[in-house]
Amino acid sequence: MELKKTPFHDRLVELGGRMVAFAGFHMPMQFAGIVEEHLAVRTDAGIFDVSHMGEISISGDGAADYVNKLTTNDVAALDLMQVQYTAMLNDEGGVIDDLLVYRRKFDYLLVVNAVNVERDFGWMSERAPEGVKVRNLSDETAQVAVQGPGAVEMVAAVCDDDVSGLGSFRSMGATIAGVQCLVSRTGYTGEDGLEIYTGSDKAGAVWDAIMKAGSRPVPIGLGARDSLRLEAAFRLHGSDMDETTSPLEAGLGWIVKLDNGDFFGKEVLLRQKAEGVKKRLIGLLSEAKRFPRPGYGVWSGDREVGRVTSGGFAPSLKCGIALAYVEADYAKRSTEFQIDLRGQRTDAKYVRGPFYKRPEPE
Amino acid sequence: MTPDDLLYSEKHEWVKVDGDIATVGITDYAQNQLGDIVYVELSPAGTKVTQMSPMGTIEAVKAVSDMHAPVTGEIVEVNDAVGADPSVIKSSPYGDGWMVKIKMEDPGQLDSLLKPEKYRELTGE
Structure with a gap:
C-alpha cells in the first residue's frame, strides 16, 4: 500500500525529518x-x-444520545465547545479506541487514533440510528499540535483571535493566516499547549505562520511524541490497551461514567466493577x-506478576x-516490584499517576 | 560519510585493522538510526568473542539493540569514555566513539566483511 502524505510532508522533509512508515503515513x-x-x-x-489522526463528525437529530451510547464518558456534561477524553468499547467491554469528543454547534467531532480510523468509522456507522449522520473527515482535515510552556504565546502571536484565554479542554474557532481553524487547549505531552485543526488544502499557510513567528516552536517527531506521552503516563492504544482490555483494567476508570445512561460494553464493566478486575495497568520507575x-x-x-x-x-x-x-492483587504501593531487564531482575518503584508533572505556573 | 580505510559488518559495526588488533565501533548510519544513545554496556576486557555473537548492548531512547563481534578473538581494551558519555558515539562515531579492541584469532575473517563501497550500497548512501 502506498503511504499517505500529510499536507506538511514536504516541509517536514525540508526540516530534516527522518521519515518512517507509521499508521499508513510517511x-x-x-x-x-x-x-x-x-x-x-x-x-x-x-x-x-x-x-x-482521524476526525469523525457525528451530527443530526439524536447525535448527542448516540455519542453518549458510543462512549464511556458523559457527553451530556459537555458545554458548547468543551472537549472530553473518553473511550469507545466493543460489546465485551474492550477498548476499540480512546478519543477526544468536541461538542460543537452543529455536530460532535470525534478525534481518534490514526491506526484505528477505519475500525472506528465502521463501528460508528453500522450502529448509527436513523437521522444520525457519521462522516469521516480524516482525509480533508490537517492537525498541528503546538506544545510546551511557550506554546500558547507563540500561537497567540500569529492568531487573529485571542486563544491565550482558552481554558483547559476548551476549544474555539480562530483565524490563523486567513485560514479558519478549530483550536483547543489539549495535548498528548503533559505540557500546556494547543491542538489546531484545519482543512488540508490550506493547512500549509497555518504551519508557515506559526513557524515564521519571532520565537517559534521546534519540530518534533514521533519518537519524542512517544517519550513525552509516556512520561505523562498517557496510554497508547495498541500498546497499553486494546479490544481485549477494559478501561477499568487500563486505569481509565475516571472516564467511565456508569451512572449516566447506557453505552456499548457497559454490562461487562458493571460486572468487572462488582467482581473486581484481574489485571491493572500501573506505572513503574x-x-x-x-x-x-x-x-x-x-x-x-x-x-x-505481569508484563511491560x-x-x-x-x-x-x-x-x-x-x-x-x-x-490486580499486586497493583498497590506496598508491592515490591522487579522488572526483568534482559536477565537482571531489578527493583522498580510503583508510581501512581504521571511520572512527570509540569511545574505550577508562577 | 563512510570512511574508506575501514571494513564493515552487515550489522553496522566498523573495523579498523592494525596488525592483529581490530578496533570496533558502530557506523554513523547505525547511530543515526538508533537515535539518541543513552547507555552502552560492553563485555569487559578479557572476554573471548566469536564472530557475529553479541558482545554488548546499546540502549537508545526508543529501543535496545545488540552489538556483535565482527571478528573472533579476545577483547583486549574497552573504551571507558563511551560508557561514561555515549554522546561521543554521535559526535565521533569513527574516532573517539570506538568501543572495543579485539585481538583477532583469524585475520582471514576480515575477508567476510564489507568493503566501504559495499557498505555504502547497503545503507543507500
Missing part, C-alpha cells in the same frame, strides 16, 4: 534527536504534525541503566519508566 521519527526535541517541549515549545521495554516480565519476589506494555528512557527524569499490566 511521518518523521525525529529531527534534531529525540532527547533534544523532548526537552524543547518541556522547556519551551515544539510543533507536531498530527494530521495522521527503574533507576537501572538497562531500560524497561515492551514485553519485559514484571516480578514480585519469585512470582511473575510501554517502556523506555525518560529524558526529563533521566531514568527508566514503564507502563505494565500486573495481577
Whole structure:
C-alpha cells in the first residue's frame, strides 16, 4: 500500500525529518534527536504534525444520545465547545479506541487514533440510528499540535483571535493566516499547549505562520511524541490497551461514567466493577541503566506478576519508566516490584499517576 | 560519510585493522538510526568473542539493540569514555566513539566483511 502524505510532508522533509512508515503515513521519527526535541517541549515549545489522526463528525437529530451510547464518558456534561477524553468499547467491554469528543454547534467531532480510523468509522456507522449522520473527515482535515510552556504565546502571536484565554479542554474557532481553524487547549505531552485543526488544502499557510513567528516552536517527531506521552503516563492504544482490555483494567476508570445512561460494553464493566478486575495497568520507575521495554516480565519476589506494555528512557527524569499490566492483587504501593531487564531482575518503584508533572505556573 | 580505510559488518559495526588488533565501533548510519544513545554496556576486557555473537548492548531512547563481534578473538581494551558519555558515539562515531579492541584469532575473517563501497550500497548512501 502506498503511504499517505500529510499536507506538511514536504516541509517536514525540508526540516530534516527522518521519515518512517507509521499508521499508513510517511511521518518523521525525529529531527534534531529525540532527547533534544523532548526537552524543547518541556522547556519551551515544539510543533507536531498530527494530521495522521482521524476526525469523525457525528451530527443530526439524536447525535448527542448516540455519542453518549458510543462512549464511556458523559457527553451530556459537555458545554458548547468543551472537549472530553473518553473511550469507545466493543460489546465485551474492550477498548476499540480512546478519543477526544468536541461538542460543537452543529455536530460532535470525534478525534481518534490514526491506526484505528477505519475500525472506528465502521463501528460508528453500522450502529448509527436513523437521522444520525457519521462522516469521516480524516482525509480533508490537517492537525498541528503546538506544545510546551511557550506554546500558547507563540500561537497567540500569529492568531487573529485571542486563544491565550482558552481554558483547559476548551476549544474555539480562530483565524490563523486567513485560514479558519478549530483550536483547543489539549495535548498528548503533559505540557500546556494547543491542538489546531484545519482543512488540508490550506493547512500549509497555518504551519508557515506559526513557524515564521519571532520565537517559534521546534519540530518534533514521533519518537519524542512517544517519550513525552509516556512520561505523562498517557496510554497508547495498541500498546497499553486494546479490544481485549477494559478501561477499568487500563486505569481509565475516571472516564467511565456508569451512572449516566447506557453505552456499548457497559454490562461487562458493571460486572468487572462488582467482581473486581484481574489485571491493572500501573506505572513503574527503574533507576537501572538497562531500560524497561515492551514485553519485559514484571516480578514480585519469585512470582511473575505481569508484563511491560510501554517502556523506555525518560529524558526529563533521566531514568527508566514503564507502563505494565500486573495481577490486580499486586497493583498497590506496598508491592515490591522487579522488572526483568534482559536477565537482571531489578527493583522498580510503583508510581501512581504521571511520572512527570509540569511545574505550577508562577 | 563512510570512511574508506575501514571494513564493515552487515550489522553496522566498523573495523579498523592494525596488525592483529581490530578496533570496533558502530557506523554513523547505525547511530543515526538508533537515535539518541543513552547507555552502552560492553563485555569487559578479557572476554573471548566469536564472530557475529553479541558482545554488548546499546540502549537508545526508543529501543535496545545488540552489538556483535565482527571478528573472533579476545577483547583486549574497552573504551571507558563511551560508557561514561555515549554522546561521543554521535559526535565521533569513527574516532573517539570506538568501543572495543579485539585481538583477532583469524585475520582471514576480515575477508567476510564489507568493503566501504559495499557498505555504502547497503545503507543507500
